[in-house]
Structure formats: C-alpha cells, structure tokens
Amino acid sequence: MTTTPTPTVGKATGPNDALLVVENLGKSFGGHEVLGGINVTVRAGEFMCIVGPSGAGKTTLLQCLSGLTAPTTGAVTLRGERVTEPPAEMAIVFQDYSRSLMPWLSVLDNVALPLRSAKIGKAERTEKAMAALTEVGLKDHVHKYPWQLSGGMQQRVAIARALAYAPSIVLMDEPFASVDAQTRADLEDLTLNVKRHLGITILLVTHDIDEAVYLADRVLVMGKKPTVVVDLVETHLGPHRDQIATKATREFAELRSRVYKQIRRDDLTNSAGSIAAVG
Amino acid sequence: MKRLMAVVWESWLPILLVVLWLVLSARSASFYFPPLASILERLGEEWFFDGIVENLVPSLLRILVGFGLALVVGIVVGVVLGLLPRFEEAIRPLLEFLRSTPGVALLPIATLFLGIGDGMKVFMIALASMWPILLNTIDGVRSVEPVLLRVASSYRLSLKHRIRYIYVPHSAPQIFAGARLSLAIAAVVMVVTEMIGSPGGIGYFILDSQRTFNILNMWSGIVMLGVLGYLLNFGFRLVEAHILDWHIKKNS
Ligand SMILES: Nc1ncnc2c1ncn2[C@@H]1O[C@H](COP(=O)(O)OP(=O)(O)OP(=O)(O)O)[C@@H](O)[C@H]1O
Ligand SMILES: [Mg+2]
Numbered sequence: 055m056t057t058t059p060t061p062t063v064g065k066a067t068g069p070n071d072a073l074l075v076v077e078n079l080g081k082s083f084g085g086h087e088v089l090g091g092i093n094v095t096v097r098a099g100e101f102m103c104i105v106g107p108s109g110a111g112k113t114t115l116l117q118c119l120s121g122l123t124a125p126t127t128g129a130v131t132l133r134g135e136r137v138t139e140p141p142a143e144m145a146i147v148f149q150d151y152s153r154s155l156m157p158w159l160s161v162l163d164n165v166a167l168p169l170r171s172a173k174i175g176k177a178e179r180t181e182k183a184m185a186a187l188t189e190v191g192l193k194d195h196v197h198k199y200p201w202q203l204s205g206g207m208q209q210r211v212a213i214a215r216a217l218a219y220a221p222s223i224v225l226m227d228e229p230f231a232s233v234d235a236q237t238r239a240d241l242e243d244l245t246l247n248v249k250r251h252l253g254i255t256i257l258l259v260t261h262d263i264d265e266a267v268y269l270a271d272r273v274l275v276m277g278k279k280p281t282v283v284v285d286l287v288e289t290h291l292g293p294h295r296d297q298i299a300t301k302a303t304r305e306f307a308e309l310r311s312r313v314y315k316q317i318r319r320d321d322l323t324n325s326a327g328s329i330a331a332v333g
Numbered sequence: 334m335k336r337l338m339a340v341v342w343e344s345w346l347p348i349l350l351v352v353l354w355l356v357l358s359a360r361s362a363s364f365y366f367p368p369l370a371s372i373l374e375r376l377g378e379e380w381f382f383d384g385i386v387e388n389l390v391p392s393l394l395r396i397l398v399g400f401g402l403a404l405v406v407g408i409v410v411g412v413v414l415g416l417l418p419r420f421e422e423a424i425r426p427l428l429e430f431l432r433s434t435p436g437v438a439l440l441p442i443a444t445l446f447l448g449i450g451d452g453m454k455v456f457m458i459a460l461a462s463m464w465p466i467l468l469n470t471i472d473g474v475r476s477v478e479p480v481l482l483r484v485a486s487s488y489r490l491s492l493k494h495r496i497r498y499i500y501v502p503h504s505a506p507q508i509f510a511g512a513r514l515s516l517a518i519a520a521v522v523m524v525v526t527e528m529i530g531s532p533g534g535i536g537y538f539i540l541d542s543q544r545t546f547n548i549l550n551m552w553s554g555i556v557m558l559g560v561l562g563y564l565l566n567f568g569f570r571l572v573e574a575h576i577l578d579w580h581i582k583k584n585s
Contacts, residue, residue, distance in 0.1 A: 120487055122483055140486055140489060142489060144487070146484075146487045148484065153480040154480050154483075154484050156481065156498065156502070157579060157580075157583060158502040158503070159498065159502075168490065170494060171488070171490045171491045171494045199583070215488075219488060
C-alpha cells in the first residue's frame with residue numbers, strides 16, 4: 055500500500071461491493087409521513103444521482119443517510135455499521151453553499167477547519183487543504199474570504215472542503231442549482247473528474263434530469279406520497295463523458311425520457327389520487 | 334487625500350467647539366468658569382507628568398482590568414447560556430432583574446464587603462459593565478445559521494472548535510456592539526467609585542479639587558477625563574477594526 059495523498063477507500067472494497075445500505079427507511083415529521091420505506095444499496099465507487107420532485111424528501115433522505123437526522127423507521131448501514139451520527143469517512147456538500155461556508159474564515163481556513171478537529175497538524179492540514187483547492191482550480195484564491203468569490207467558486211470551496219476531508223463517500227444536495235448554465239456544466243465535469251481521480255463514491259441530489267443522467271452510473275428516481283423509490287436506472291454511459299457528445303447520443307436520449315416518464319407518471323398518479331379524494 | 338478628508342470631516346466640530354470655548358471664556362472673571370487658556374496651562378503643570386503617574390495610570394489600569402473582566406466573564410457565561418437555552422430560560426428572570434438594577438446601586442454593599450480599595454472599584458466596574466456583553470453574546474450564539482451547525486456536525490467539529498470558529502466569530506459583531514456600551518458604563522462606574530474611594534485616580538482628583546475650591550485643578554481633571562475617554566474609544570476601534578475585518582469589508 056503506497057501513501058499517496060489521494061483520499062481513497064482504505065478498507066477492502068471492490069467496485070461492486072455494497073458501501074451504503076438503506077433498508078426500509080421511513081421518516082415522518084409529527085405524523086406527516088415524508089419518506090415511506092426507501093430501499094437502496096449504494097456500491098463502492100459509483101456515482102448515484104437522486105432525482106425527484108420538489109418536496110419529495112431528497113434533502114431529508116440525505117440527512118438520514120448522513121446521520122444528521124434519525125430515521126423514524128428502518129436503518130442505514132455504512133460498511134455494515136449502523137449510521138447513528140455523521141461517519142468520519144463521509145462528507146457533505148450542502149444545498150446552500152453560500153450559507154455553508156464561514157464568512158469570517160479565509161477560503162483556506164474554511165477547507166482546513168474539519169482537519170483541525172480531526173487532530174491533523176498544521177503543516178499537514180495546510181498541505182491537504184491546498185491539494186484539495188488545487189484540485190478544484192482555486193489555488194490562487196486561498197487567502198480570500200468566500201464571499202469575495204463568485205457563486206460557482208464558492209461552491210468549489212465547499213467541494214474542496216469535502217475532498218480535503220478525505221472521505222470515501224460524498225453526499226451532495228443540489229450542489230449546482232444556483233449557478234449559471236456554463237458554470238454548472240464546468241462544475242459537473244469537475245465533479246466527474248474528481249470522482250474518477252480520487253475513486254470516491256458520490257451520491258448527488260438534483261432536480262435536473264439531464265444532469266442526473268449525464269453524471270450518474272445509476273439514477274435513483276423518487277416519487278409517490280409518501281416517497282419511495284420508483285425506479286433505479288443503470289446508465290452504462292461509461293467513465294468518460296462529454297457535455298456535447300454524450301448528450302447527443304441515442305442512449306442518453308432514451309435514458310432521459312425513461313426517467314422523465316417515471317417522474318411524470320408519478321405526478322399523474324398523484325393528481326389522480328387527489329381528484330379521487332376530492333370527488 | 335481621502336483619509337485627510339475623513340479626518341477633517343470628523344474633527345471640524347470638536348475643533349470649532351474648543352475654539353468657541355477658548356474665545357468665549359477668554360475674559361471670564363467667574364470663579365467657577367475660568368478661561369480655558371488657564372485650564373490648559375494648569376493641565377500642563379498638574380498632569381505632565383506627576384498627575385499622569387499618580388492619577389491617570391491608576392484610573393486607566395482599573396478600567397482596563399474591570400472592563401477586561403467584564404469581557405471575559407460576559408463572553409464565557411454568554412456562550413454557556415447561549416448553548417443551554419433551557420437553563421437560560423430558567424434563570425432569565427434573575428438575569429433581567431440583575432441587569433435592570435443600576436450597577437452603582439450596589440456600591441454601598443460592595444464597600445461593606447470589599448472596602449474602598451482597588452478590589453471594590455474593579456469589581457464594580459466589571460459587574461456594572463458586564464450586562465450588555467453577556468446579553469449580546471447570548472443573542473449572538475442563538476442566532477448562528479442552522480446550516481453552519483449542520484456543517485459542524487457532519488464534519489465532526491469538536492465543541493471547542495465549534496465555539497472558537499463558529500459561535501464566537503458569528504457573535505463577534507454583536508459582542509462588539511455590546512462592548513462599546515459596556516465601555517461607556519465602565520467609564521462612569523470608574524469615576525463614581527473613585528469619587529467615594531481612596532486617593533489616586535481621576536475621579537478622586539476631580540472631587541478633591543472641588544472640595545478644596547481648586548477650580549482650575551477640577552477643570553483640568555475633567556479635561557483629562559475626556560482625553561482618557563477618547564483614547565479608550567480610539568483603542569477600542571482599533572481592536573474592533575482588526576477583529577471584525579471580515580465583517581466590515583463584507584458590509585461595505
Ligand atoms: N424539520 C422538518 N420539520 C417538519 N417538516 C419537514 C422538516 N424537514 C422537511 N420537512 C418536510 O418534508 C418534506 C420534504 O422536504 P425536503 O426538504 O426533504 O424535500 P426536497 O425533496 O429536498 O425538496 P427540494 O427539492 O425543494 O429541496 C417537505 O414537505 C417538508 O416540508
Ligand atoms: Mg432539498
């Protein structure tokens with residue numbers, strides 16, 4: 055085993071081994087059932103995208119997966135161990151990037167802060183934070199405050215913070231929702247590159263079906279009320295993707311229409327249900 | 334050039350007032366309101382440098398120690414109470430009661446137990462000026478962005494680091510706003526406790542001069558008090574500008 059600074063999975067896991075297992079996960083808020091029994095297994099090293107309508111409970115699901123919120127029923131296990139608090143090998147990129155960075159810390163200090171609590175010495179902390187910031191192309195902005203950067207750059211700081219933490223799995227909640235289209239495409243490719251380079255597992259929530267298909271090895275479609283898994287689509291688009299070429303392929307078009315139909319069908323059954331209830 | 338303009342803009346009114354005072358009082362024959370020129374002359378004789386050593390330095394030390402204690406206790410207790418909302422609710426009536434009791438009202442009790450020495454003075458300054466810092470710290474800690482707390486949990490930040498890198502810096506602008514008020518209270522309490530206390534200190538000097546009808550000395554003491562207040566405020570602003578660098582830039 056070599057000691058390269060690349061954060062990779064330390065323990066023995068092959069590419070198709072189960073990393074994160076979600077069994078019958080349900081979550082209610084005061085009698086209001088949001089998640090109604092989610093079952094899914096995330097494989098080590100895969101890129102899984104989660105799509106579903108607004109309010110379906112995608113953020114809630116990520117919070118349960120990370121141990122930030124306790125599920126009402128069911129369980130989450132990471133490498134066979136029950137998740138009850140945020141695991142050390144998991145990092146999260148939050149939906150609200152501008153509010154998830156500390157405005158009083160420089161970019162470098164923001165990225166290095168989690169390492170401080172992990173009792174990593176100053177020199178090593180700085181080295182790891184710099185490596186992560188270089189990975190996301192921000193090495194010339196490390197001494198600025200986050201709010202001095204553009205939205206897309208702030209999101210890259212949040213990604214660098216996750217990478218510096220050397221996780222084996224990263225959860226991302228609509229990470230590119232509030233940046234412009236060009237920045238969004240850049241960040242998508244950056245994420246794909248980083249994932250390939252570091253061999254981490256990524257679970258990414260998005261509203262955007264194109265984005266989900268473009269990024270994912272598998273797309274998890276959520277729907278119905280209370281929310282369950284309505285489909286799990288394997289993309290088979292290979293490890294190398296291109297914003298123009300990949301999106302122009304027939305496979306891509308088929309995948310996106312399959313996911314789109316799942317979400318629409320689910321919308322229709324929902325409204326049919328509510329009409330029936332009224333009548 | 335911009336800096337120069339700022340200095341001019343800030344100082345025209347004080348300069349005008351001093352000049353007015355100088356001119357209007359120049360031929361004053363009143364025993365109680367002597368000419369400013371005579372006051373300044375006395376200031377030079379009386380304060381440089383014996384008076385500074387005997388009276389200004391003790392006052393300065395008292396207010397710095399007292400205010401420093403108020404800062405430390407106010408922030409530490411404020412963070413603890415801010416992190417324990419249930420406990421804070423339970424003792425809130427007590428806090429409100431203590432806060433709304435004017436600090437100097439406790440002076441008779443304080444002299445009873447602590448005498449009239451430096452211990453009592455520093456204690457009174459700290460006690461009376463602590464409240465704005467304490468209450469603002471509690472508010473600041475309470476109002477931390479929930480997303481940041483989720484970040485802290487998910488990246489397993491230790492409690493020490495949450496306090497040092499999230500709660501305290503988030504509250505810092507509010508703590509400084511409270512501390513500014515506290516500093517003003519501290520100056521008042523300093524003068525009052527010195528007036529009832531033992532020799533050594535600007536407050537004592539002013540009252541003693543008045544009692545012995547040394548009106549020029551009294552006025553020179555009042556002017557020195559103004560200078561001390563100005564210097565304290567200036568120092569405060571320097572520290573604030575340094576610590577709240579991010580906040581000032583972000584909001585400009
Ligand atoms: N802490 C909470 N207390 C009560 N209800 C909550 C709480 N958190 C979420 N909910 C409810 O759970 C449902 C799902 O919310 P969630 O934020 O998980 O949806 P989402 O799929 O992430 O939506 P979006 O795509 O808009 O981000 C919503 O109806 C919301 O009102
Ligand atoms: Mg959400």
